Amino acid sequence: MNEGRRKRHDVIDNTIKAKKSNQIPSKVDGYGFERSDSFDYGLNSEFVSTYKPILERRNKRWNDSVPNSKVPHNRKMKRFCRKGIPNEYRATAWMSLSKADKYMKTNPSLYQELQSQTLDLKVEESIKLDLHRTFPENIYFSDTNDTESSLQVPLYNVLKALAIKNNKIAYCQGMNFVAGLLLITVKNQEKVFWLMDTLMNEILPDFYNPDMKALKAEQELLGQIVSWKLPEVHRHLVSLGVPWMLIGTKWFICMYADVAPVETVLRIWDSLFYEGSKILLRVAFTLISMNSDKILACKDFPEAVHIIQSSVKHPLVKHCHSFMELIFKETGSFPRSEITKMRKSCIEKIT
Secondary structure: OOHHHHHHHHHHHHHHHHHHOOOOOOOEOOOOEEOOOOOOHHHHHHHHHHHHHHHHHHHHHHHHHOHHHOOOOOHHHHHHHHOOOOHHHHHHHHHHHHOHHHHHHHOOOHHHHHHOOOOOHHHHHHHHHHHOOOOOOEOOOOOOOOOOOOOHHHHHHHHHHHHHHOOOOOOOOOHHHHHHHHHHHHOOHHHHHHHHHHHHHHHOOOOOOOOOHHHHHHHHHHHHHHHHHOHHHHHHHHHOOOOHHHHHHHHHHOOOOOOOOHHHHHHHHHHHHHHOOHHHHHHHHHHHHHOHHHHHOOOOHHHHHHHHHHHHHOHHHHOHHHHHHHHHHHHOOOOHHHHHHHHHHHHHHHO
């Protein structure tokens, strides 16, 4: 074993041991992502010190309010999701809230049956190519991880099954990051398959279609929301010729995975699985609103795009609890009926 691989295996072993003892090694976070040399330990320590008491309170509330891991569908649960689902409850809650658990129970052998089928060669090549691009900085997805903890094979299995079941879509770049982070969190590839299938067919219908019409329409919808709530910012971006497609493609198709801090992404998903795709719009709008002064000061197209795409690096985004409170406060009223009407208009324009 070469030196680089030995060191990586040491990190993996230490991380697994640390998780069992509730300790996080300094060079790897709790989800297996290696911290860069420029990682701000001071900022992270500040975040942990403020977020830990919140997690403890949320754990207690969930333990008291969700007995036997049965997740109710009511307004109280909506509020609970907005305040964050404890990690130990996430798999159960996401499966229940999205109704993926019902689909899995109705089709108990489907995932295994799909594994035995043959995948189109071109689709297989695309998936295998992206396996090596999926979270290369994560010890569970690293090419040098040949231990049982590696998630590359489970990721391939999930993407293969999705491609066969949804053959009109097959595979789309971005699905790998969503499925990858789900695997890290849920730790069960069959459940991840059903969560992904529910996302593709119900929560974010047509987002991954080859024609990308729904994805384009959603970004135009973001533009309409900015025009509605931040008209000055919208006029300025239009004057600079900034297309919405350039702003939100990766945000939406990856559901902020591989874009925003992991803990923040998981908090976004807590609400996404309950409230649907408008959560992605709330986040996108808030990122733009937080940086409205900087955007208005931009003199040209590249500068504006850079400011918006860099908005996920704002310190507040790292503080996931404060950021999630902000996305509901910043957007204000976001009636589903109005969003549905605006979305329909955008789809008609695209087609």
